[in-house]
Amino acid sequence: MDSNDKQQWQRPLIDDRLTPYIEVDAARLERNLQQMQLKANAAGVALRPHIKTHKSVWIAQRQLESGARGVTVSKPSEGISFIAGGVRDLLLAYPVIRPQSVAELLRLAALHQAKITLIADTLQGVAAIAEASQRQPACELAVAIKVDVGLHRIGVNPETDDAVQIADALRANGLRFAGLVSHAGHAYGAGHAAAIAEIARQEAALMQQLQKKLQAAGFPDVPLSVGSTPTALAAEIAPSVTEIRPGNYALLDLTACRLGLSRPDQLAMSVITRVVAVNDHYVIIDAGSKMLSSDKGPHGTNASGFGVAADEAGQTYEVTKLSEEHGFLLYQHHHPAVGSLLRLFPNHSCAVMAQSDSFVLRHADGQSEEHVVDARGKFI
Amino acid sequence: MDSNDKQQWQRPLIDDRLTPYIEVDAARLERNLQQMQLKANAAGVALRPHIKTHKSVWIAQRQLESGARGVTVSKPSEGISFIAGGVRDLLLAYPVIRPQSVAELLRLAALHQAKITLIADTLQGVAAIAEASQRQPACELAVAIKVDVGLHRIGVNPETDDAVQIADALRANGLRFAGLVSHAGHAYGAGHAAAIAEIARQEAALMQQLQKKLQAAGFPDVPLSVGSTPTALAAEIAPSVTEIRPGNYALLDLTACRLGLSRPDQLAMSVITRVVAVNDHYVIIDAGSKMLSSDKGPHGTNASGFGVAADEAGQTYEVTKLSEEHGFLLYQHHHPAVGSLLRLFPNHSCAVMAQSDSFVLRHADGQSEEHVVDARGKFI
Numbered sequence: 001m002d003s004n005d006k007q008q009w010q011r012p013l014i015d016d017r018l019t020p021y022i023e024v025d026a027a028r029l030e031r032n033l034q035q036m037q038l039k040a041n042a043a044g045v046a047l048r049p050h051i052k053t054h055k056s057v058w059i060a061q062r063q064l065e066s067g068a069r070g071v072t073v074s075k076p077s078e079g080i081s082f083i084a085g086g087v088r089d090l091l092l093a094y095p096v097i098r099p100q101s102v103a104e105l106l107r108l109a110a111l112h113q114a115k116i117t118l119i120a121d122t123l124q125g126v127a128a129i130a131e132a133s134q135r136q137p138a139c140e141l142a143v144a145i146k147v148d149v150g151l152h153r154i155g156v157n158p159e160t161d162d163a164v165q166i167a168d169a170l171r172a173n174g175l176r177f178a179g180l181v182s183h184a185g186h187a188y189g190a191g192h193a194a195a196i197a198e199i200a201r202q203e204a205a206l207m208q209q210l211q212k213k214l215q216a217a218g219f220p221d222v223p224l225s226v227g228s229t230p231t232a233l234a235a236e237i238a239p240s241v242t243e244i245r246p247g248n249y250a251l252l253d254l255t256a257c258r259l260g261l262s263r264p265d266q267l268a269m270s271v272i273t274r275v276v277a278v279n280d281h282y283v284i285i286d287a288g289s290k291m292l293s294s295d296k297g298p299h300g301t302n303a304s305g306f307g308v309a310a311d312e313a314g315q316t317y318e319v320t321k322l323s324e325e326h327g328f329l330l331y332q333h334h335h336p337a338v339g340s341l342l343r344l345f346p347n348h349s350c351a352v353m354a355q356s357d358s359f360v361l362r363h364a365d366g367q368s369e370e371h372v373v374d375a376r377g378k379f380i
Numbered sequence: 381m382d383s384n385d386k387q388q389w390q391r392p393l394i395d396d397r398l399t400p401y402i403e404v405d406a407a408r409l410e411r412n413l414q415q416m417q418l419k420a421n422a423a424g425v426a427l428r429p430h431i432k433t434h435k436s437v438w439i440a441q442r443q444l445e446s447g448a449r450g451v452t453v454s455k456p457s458e459g460i461s462f463i464a465g466g467v468r469d470l471l472l473a474y475p476v477i478r479p480q481s482v483a484e485l486l487r488l489a490a491l492h493q494a495k496i497t498l499i500a501d502t503l504q505g506v507a508a509i510a511e512a513s514q515r516q517p518a519c520e521l522a523v524a525i526k527v528d529v530g531l532h533r534i535g536v537n538p539e540t541d542d543a544v545q546i547a548d549a550l551r552a553n554g555l556r557f558a559g560l561v562s563h564a565g566h567a568y569g570a571g572h573a574a575a576i577a578e579i580a581r582q583e584a585a586l587m588q589q590l591q592k593k594l595q596a597a598g599f600p601d602v603p604l605s606v607g608s609t610p611t612a613l614a615a616e617i618a619p620s621v622t623e624i625r626p627g628n629y630a631l632l633d634l635t636a637c638r639l640g641l642s643r644p645d646q647l648a649m650s651v652i653t654r655v656v657a658v659n660d661h662y663v664i665i666d667a668g669s670k671m672l673s674s675d676k677g678p679h680g681t682n683a684s685g686f687g688v689a690a691d692e693a694g695q696t697y698e699v700t701k702l703s704e705e706h707g708f709l710l711y712q713h714h715h716p717a718v719g720s721l722l723r724l725f726p727n728h729s730c731a732v733m734a735q736s737d738s739f740v741l742r743h744a745d746g747q748s749e750e751h752v753v754d755a756r757g758k759f760i
Contacts, residue, residue, distance in 0.1 A: 018760045094656075094666075094705065097656055097719050098719060121657065152659055154656070276475050277475055277502075277534050281532040282532055284534060289675060290731070293669070294675045294731070298703065325432075325474065325759070326534070339477050339504070355735065377735065377736060377756075379667070379670060380401070
């Protein structure tokens with residue numbers, strides 16, 4: 001990422017709204033969606049994008065129209081938003097440990113004939129899902145086993161027999177086994193594309209070993225679903241994989257640029273902000289942490305600042321500090337005037353989208369329309 | 381702040397809702413509101429709380445019923461929410477640089493006979509306010525001059541004659557001059573109560589010098605309004621001050637504890653979260669950065685982690701890492717079981733409230749009700 005190459009950051013700034021707001025570039029979004037779909041198609045795998053990045057039914061529908069099999073959601077209430085928005089095939093990539101946490105999701109899924117895949121990584125989880133499923137037998141339900149491939153967050157240790165025990169428990173409870181899912185989120189910390197590709201290879205190897213163990217234990221059909229944007233962009237899709245679940249690829253952000261996975265001119269999301277003050281120390285903009293989040297990047301990628309602001313000519317300024325409603329750019333002799341617009345590219349687009357009720361979709365002709373961030377605030 | 385003193389962190393955890401959610405302790409909130417009101421009353425100054433912390437009309441109404449003169453808001457759209465909620469005296473503590481940014485606020489204020497105080501720190505700001513005011517002459521409007529007392533964000537340099545020029549411009553435009561306002565946000569970086577009190581003294585001295593300069597220039601009535609929770613808690617209110625505008629004092633957070641301004645048992649806001657996984661490395665909870673924010677504290681206070689989680693017995697665990705929907709507590713041999721509740725105290729309560737649509741108000745008898753975070757997402 002070279003912030004001196006002005007052309008990469010150059011883009012028209014249209015002063016037709018009050019600031020600050022999220023702008024999504026329609027053409028770049030479309031290109032990002034198509035490229036990932038083409039990659040999945042070429043490898044013969046299903047694409048099930050994670051909606052955590054955009055939380056928008058409209059963008060999810062574009063992904064489905066482009067060929068995605070379904071969506072991945074983080075929380076049951078996100079799933080409820082997307083069923084309400086018309087999506088009919090959802091993977092809930094979050095451990096279910098109590099039946100009541102998915103009761104409403106399964107009720108709505110049954111009502112709308114949506115297919116739900118849940119994940120389990122403990123016998124307690126299987127018991128909770130079995131109970132929820134008995135209360136809502138009309139729902140088309142499958143359960144995948146989550147595998148910890150190195151992030152140490154959720155998932156069975158692939159070196160143990162836990163996955164076999166869980167698959168046995170699923171069978172004993174009459175629950176359909178949907179294979180193995182993993183998330184190599186630690187790839188964000190790997191620093192560059194070659195190291196990320198190595199993590200993708202390790203992930204595929206671990207998943208394939210566990211697949212073989214399950215096949216030996218009497219489970220012949222073990223689909224493998226892997227998901228993270230860094231591994232999806234940096235590596236070839238391993239032959240054993242049947243599904244990929246990237247999320248961030250739709251919008252991208254400075255983290256993807258820093259990892260060498262994106263150019264600045266591929267970033268589909270930015271925040272349009274206005275200079276509200278200039279003093280001897282800083283240029284102050286009208287977007288702070290409540291708009292931009294204080295996120296320095298996922299999984300310890302830790303940027304030095306809070307984003308890069310670019311003027312219409314492509315001149316860039318790092319956001320060095322945030323307060324709640326103000327951003328601080330270090331003062332430079334040539335600085336943007338009070339009242340002028342800047343386009344701010346954030347470290348982590350998922351964190352920024354999650355704070356706004358809506359975003360502005362900007363078309364190549366300058367026209368724009370507002371879309372809702374449907375699943376914003378869905379933490380339960 | 382001693383996290384080994386379990387009693388300070390001990391509080392019942394009532395398992396009556398899906399997690400995660402924000403819980404506000406009704407008794408602690410009330411005590412925090414009363415203490416600040418008593419301090420203002422004793423000093424004979426007005427209290428105009430900043431609603432950025434809670435963004436809740438219900439809490440603002442409690443502050444007004446307790447004796448607050450009005451409220452302080454950050455953005456025009458926040459002000460619109462609070463006028464809609466019945467508040468009739470608002471200070472917009474944000475620079476107006478274009479008339480259109482406050483058009484709707486002034487229209488609603490005129491409609492509901494609400495009193496609005498705006499701030500200016502440049503002649504451009506005065507011109508914008510004058511234009512907005514001419515378009516909406518029925519609004520009861522006053523303009524205060526914002527003074528930079530050391531944060532270097534917004535405000536005139538008090539060493540210059542800028543304030544006099546601005547006061548002259550207000551008079552020339554027929555705008556009512558409402559005095560001087562300041563925010564010593566850099567007090568958060570001072571580290572401890574004695575240093576914060578020193579910043580409060582410097583702030584009062586700077587404001588009083590500028591007051592005298594304005595009086596000498598023909599502006600006899602120059603009320604002084606200062607505002608920040610650290611200075612309001614750490615220092616006596618200076619005799620020259622006429623109004624204080626703290627915000628965070630209503631809820632408090634770990635930052636206030638670290639600065640020695642609050643005990644853990646005064647913290648009115650916490651997040652109720654559930655353990656969803658335990659592995660050899662971490663205990664994983666169901667609240668991540670989208671719920672808790674990635675904020676390490678205002679103005680560079682920079683905590684080591686993302687909050688302290690306490691079980692019902694008062695045993696505490698630091699949140700060492702966050703992903704979007706998961707929190708990571710370092711594994712300890714004695715750890716909370718999967719499914720158990722923890723109460724998480726965040727670094728920065730303002731950042732957490734700003735991410736949720738609602739909060740649960742928990743009464744001493746265990747009963748609870750939900751309230752709306754009315755001004756959430758109001759960035760414009």
